[in-house]
Amino acid sequence: MPTSNANSPAITHAGNMMTQPLLISDLIDYAAAHHGNQSIYSRRLEGDIHRYTYRDAQARSKQLANALIALGVQQGDRIGTLAWNGYRHFECYYGISGIGAICHTINPRLYQEQIQYIIQHAQDSYLFVDACFVSLLEPIAQQLSSVKGVVVMIDAEHMPKVDLPCDVFNYETLISEHSTEFIWPSLSPDCAACLCYTSGTTGNPKGVLYSHQSTVLHAYASRNPDALNIGRDSVLMPVVPMYHVCAWGAPYIAAMAGAKLVLPGSGMEGEDLHELIELAQVDIMLGVPTVWLRLLDYLDSKNLKMPSVKTVGVGGAASPRALVEALDKKHNAYLLPIWGMTETSPLATLGAPTKAMANMSDDERYRIQTTAGKPMFGIEIEIFDDDNQPVIHDGESRGFLRVRGPWVLQRYYLDDKPESFITDEQGRTWFDTGDIAVIDADSYLKIVDRAKDVVKSGGEWISSIDLENAAQGHDAVAEACVIGVKHEQWDERPLLFIVKQPSVEVSKEEIYAYLTTKVAKWWLPDDIIFIKELPHTATGKLQKRTLRDEYFLYLVNR
Numbered sequence: 285m286p287t288s289n290a291n292s293p294a295i296t297h298a299g300n301m302m303t304q305p306l307l308i309s310d311l312i313d314y315a316a317a318h319h320g321n322q323s324i325y326s327r328r329l330e331g332d333i334h335r336y337t338y339r340d341a342q343a344r345s346k347q348l349a350n351a352l353i354a355l356g357v358q359q360g361d362r363i364g365t366l367a368w369n370g371y372r373h374f375e376c377y378y379g380i381s382g383i384g385a386i387c388h389t390i391n392p393r394l395y396q397e398q399i400q401y402i403i404q405h406a407q408d409s410y411l412f413v414d415a416c417f418v419s420l421l422e423p424i425a426q427q428l429s430s431v432k433g434v435v436v437m438i439d440a441e442h443m444p445k446v447d448l449p450c451d452v453f454n455y456e457t458l459i460s461e462h463s464t465e466f467i468w469p470s471l472s473p474d475c476a477a478c479l480c481y482t483s484g485t486t487g488n489p490k491g492v493l494y495s496h497q498s499t500v501l502h503a504y505a506s507r508n509p510d511a512l513n514i515g516r517d518s519v520l521m522p523v524v525p526m527y528h529v530c531a532w533g534a535p536y537i538a539a540m541a542g543a544k545l546v547l548p549g550s551g552m553e554g555e556d557l558h559e560l561i562e563l564a565q566v567d568i569m570l571g572v573p574t575v576w577l578r579l580l581d582y583l584d585s586k587n588l589k590m591p592s593v594k595t596v597g598v599g600g601a602a603s604p605r606a607l608v609e610a611l612d613k614k615h616n617a618y619l620l621p622i623w624g625m626t627e628t629s630p631l632a633t634l635g636a637p638t639k640a641m642a643n644m645s646d647d648e649r650y651r652i653q654t655t656a657g658k659p660m661f662g663i664e665i666e667i668f669d670d671d672n673q674p675v676i677h678d679g680e681s682r683g684f685l686r687v688r689g690p691w692v693l694q695r696y697y698l699d700d701k702p703e704s705f706i707t708d709e710q711g712r713t714w715f716d717t718g719d720i721a722v723i724d725a726d727s728y729l730k731i732v733d734r735a736k737d738v739v740k741s742g743g744e745w746i747s748s749i750d751l752e753n754a755a756q757g758h759d760a761v762a763e764a765c766v767i768g769v770k771h772e773q774w775d776e777r778p779l780l781f782i783v784k785q786p787s788v789e790v791s792k793e794e795i796y797a798y799l800t801t802k803v804a805k806w807w808l809p810d811d812i813i814f815i816k817e818l819p820h821t822a823t824g825k826l827q828k829r830t831l832r833d834e835y836f837l838y839l840v841n842r
């Protein structure tokens with residue numbers, strides 16, 4: 285993308301066009317006005333599958349807006365949510381941000397102390413909570429001094445008994461008392477709209493505060509043909525949770541496109557997902573690799589297919605080749621690789637299919653599909669060396685990945701963390717992602733590793749991700765994890781942990797024999813440890829720190 289050198293260039297000659305702000309409320313108004321009968325499906329905690337339209341969603345979001353104002357919520361107030369992907373959570377996205385308050389999505393899988401920390405840090409005044417998450421609040425409620433009330437999102441007849449030292453409301457009862465008429469306020473496009481905390485693999489979670497404009501621009505870019513390619517005929521199912529980076533923007537993108545939206549609730553297992561895919565004829569779904577591996581295992585075990593699905597968007601981790609291949613060969617679906625992070629709203633680079641792929645060998649296509657794709661217009665990426673100089677784009681040379689663009693954060697919420705923002709020699713400020721990456725001559729990005737996870741063996745780097753993906757390709761391997769541990773001669777060497785597929789036997793020797801055909805000899809792990817379960821973060825990523833703490837001296841003490 286051509287850019288000026290300055291971060292915010294001064295205006296010398298203003299254009300003569302309208303400067304209407306880009307607001308989140310415009311998305312739901314557009315969807316209701318022009319795609320009013322389009323469906324939103326939700327799997328509910330009540331047990332059934334709910335279906336209504338954008339017109340209904342707009343009316344109820346406006347009821348919620350009226351209810352919030354009646355509760356005294358002001359512009360800029362933080363309103364927390366602890367909820368699965370469902371229509372009431374969707375209404376929170378629009379009702380809360382629509383009035384100029386901040387929709388703060390909280391990840392219920394975080395540790396109790398982290399949930400407490402986040403609510404206190406954000407100073408949330410109300411919390412909108414799925415009934416199944418009320419129990420997360422009970423032990424910490426006394427510490428949540430900013431919280432005036434909790435709204436439980438379930439039908440009135442299923443309302444549980446709630447014991448909290450603040451006002452408690454039932455969502456349906458609360459909104460039913462208010463009108464469906466509401467005129468959204470005209471806000472500044474820079475006005476804060478949503479707040480999402482990183483999963484905090486190191487230190488406390490950090491808040492990323494999206495604006496109305498950044499959210500709408502992200503949706504514009506993400507729905508285009510070289511990105512997710514979402515139109516009015518699309519049926520989009522975000523399996524990635526709405527509590528994690530706004531389900532990658534899916535609730536906004538779907539409304540902008542007038543696409544059918546399918547919200548899977550807490551049903552992340554193969555059987556639940558397959559039921560919804562068939563019912564709504566889902567054609568594009570978004571999620572992390574582990575969800576798709578489980579879904580494919582389920583489909584295999586029942587000899588089922590999912591013919592409506594054309595695209596499976598995969599992000600949050602590298603796309604394993606085995607998954608690309610299984611989706612292609614068994615399900616005729618395209619694995620669309622995506623890279624992004626909470627700090628980038630999150631979508632930044634994608635590997636959309638191209639016409640040229642029709643003439644490529646499987647190997648060449650799969651190579652592209654196991655990259656992280658190319659930047660969308662608006663996003664700039666660059667890799668830098670230790671001296672802050674750009675690294676050549678040859679697909680081999682590695683550097684620290686930095687990113688900039690209108691939906692990339694400028695600072696963390698109430699926490700400057702200046703070391704994450706680096707100014708280059710041209711005066712441009714970049715966000716330092718903490719990833720190590722290569723970029724090839726055709727602009728395809730590939731994440732080599734998190735800077736803190738790469739294994740530094742005798743001055744050379746071994747990518748823990750590549751080694752994990754190689755191991756993952758073995759049929760007997762359900763999940764693999766590589767960490768660098770202390771080695772007297774080489775400084776660090778890789779240690780491989782494997783969770784076996786249920787009721788499958790495999791030996792270390794067989795895994796070594798397999799890996800020898802996949803990676804360079806010096807990359808082979810110094811030991812392989814079979815383990816029942818691997819530790820994960822609240823967003824499903826491997827929690828390597830825990831293993832590193834326990835096994836760091838494993839080779840030295842052996």
Ligand code: AMP
Nearest residue numbers: 599600601602622623624625626656731
């Ligand atoms: P989060 O902020 O929790 O979404 O995590 C973002 C991090 O996930 C990135 O910085 C990457 O390390 C990792 N990640 C996301 N997408 C990919 C990808 N396509 N390949 C490899 N790593 C990825």
